[in-house]
Amino acid sequence: MSEHDGGIGSMIEKLKKEPRKIVYTEGTDPRILEASSRLLAGYFLHPILVGKPEEVQKAAEEHSFNIRGAEIIDPENFDRMDEMVEQFCELRKSKGVTPDQAREVLKGANYFGTMLVKMGIGDALLGGATYSTADTVRPALQLIKTKPGNKIVSSCFILVRPSATGERDVLAMGDCAINLHPTPEELVEIAAETAECAKHFGIDPKIAFLSYSTKGSGSGEDVDKMRTAVELAKKEHPELNIMDAESQFDAAVSPRVAKTKFPGSEIAGYCNTFIFPDINAGNIGYKIAQRLGNFEAFGPILLGLNAPINDLSRGCNGQEVYTMSIITAALA
Numbered sequence: 001m002s003e004h005d006g007g008i009g010s011m012i013e014k015l016k017k018e019p020r021k022i023v024y025t026e027g028t029d030p031r032i033l034e035a036s037s038r039l040l041a042g043y044f045l046h047p048i049l050v051g052k053p054e055e056v057q058k059a060a061e062e063h064s065f066n067i068r069g070a071e072i073i074d075p076e077n078f079d080r081m082d083e084m085v086e087q088f089c090e091l092r093k094s095k096g097v098t099p100d101q102a103r104e105v106l107k108g109a110n111y112f113g114t115m116l117v118k119m120g121i122g123d124a125l126l127g128g129a130t131y132s133t134a135d136t137v138r139p140a141l142q143l144i145k146t147k148p149g150n151k152i153v154s155s156c157f158i159l160v161r162p163s164a165t166g167e168r169d170v171l172a173m174g175d176c177a178i179n180l181h182p183t184p185e186e187l188v189e190i191a192a193e194t195a196e197c198a199k200h201f202g203i204d205p206k207i208a209f210l211s212y213s214t215k216g217s218g219s220g221e222d223v224d225k226m227r228t229a230v231e232l233a234k235k236e237h238p239e240l241n242i243m244d245a246e247s248q249f250d251a252a253v254s255p256r257v258a259k260t261k262f263p264g265s266e267i268a269g270y271c272n273t274f275i276f277p278d279i280n281a282g283n284i285g286y287k288i289a290q291r292l293g294n295f296e297a298f299g300p301i302l303l304g305l306n307a308p309i310n311d312l313s314r315g316c317n318g319q320e321v322y323t324m325s326i327i328t329a330a331l332a
Helices: 006-017 030-042 053-062 081-091 099-105 109-118 133-144 184-199 221-236 249-253 255-261 279-292 318-330
Strands: 020-024 045-050 071-073 124-127 154-162 168-174 206-209 273-275 296-303 309-311
Touching: 006 318, 020 030, 020 109, 020 318, 030 045, 030 053, 030 318, 045 109, 045 318, 053 071, 081 099, 081 109, 081 133, 109 124, 109 133, 124 133, 124 318, 133 296, 133 309, 154 184, 154 279, 168 184, 168 279, 184 206, 184 221, 184 273, 184 296, 206 221, 249 255, 279 296, 296 309, 296 318, 309 318
Parallel strands: 020 045, 020 124, 045 071, 124 309, 168 273, 206 273
Antiparallel strands: 154 168, 154 296
16 A cells, blocks of 8 residues: 555545654564655654664664654653553553563563553554564553443454456455454444444445355354344444445455345445355455555554554564554554
8 A cells, every 4th residue: 555545645644734643662673664664754743762772773874774852761760660660560550560570571562552541642653573462462451441331352453455447445454363252242332343443544444244144044053143233233334334234245346246145235245344144254355455456555453442553564664564564653
């Protein structure tokens, strides 16, 4: 997705009007430094790099990246550490965390960076270039916590490719990375959050709850789960455009198939926002679209948190870090 793309382009315009600060927990990583250098040249998103200043500067020089103007914060020499420790202990008081324990935990860049967002020093956070999704999500759950009314953190992927008309095909898929076996109630939350995220990319969400059954053509616990999720979602979110029952993928995207399998529906055959029954299906589904359908995949975009925090793939490159930085900050 290029800067001139409707979704990213509009996000950059938004950030130009209201510049944000984004925390990077891996300040010496060359991919992070490449993205930071590009962002500093654009003046719409300000990087905060976690690490020792001399190590960050050395890494930038070794890879010829100009990061002049970036803020570099060293957890070991942070002038507001006492305040951070106090806030951390308050947030974790149910676990009986002591100040000494808090200081030890905050030596970790993932926890330290998350607290920078919690304290308002940064507006958003991007991590995970060298560590697991769990190491990004865990501090976010413990310290940033979920938005009012939300019970879970979920995720979606945005998939983009050029279309035959010269425009773009843009799809949203959730949850492909976080929740292993979501309940019907959790699927409703995932659908609402995925639809909201989709709008940031110019998608008018038309939602399908995917299954191996269409409108009761199959049976089983998984079918019952998706059927119940549809019923709950339509009741709780009448504003959302949702297919009236669980659906197989072909009925959701092919108008010809939809005429047979889902007659009378205005959106069957035209869906662009897909809710998977579990992480197995979701992860396989988005990767098939990415690798065989030639879609570019952006995500996982974490949903449901009080502040925008996102996870990078460990196989990411500098361009992906740059794009995910814009996406993350624009959701602030």
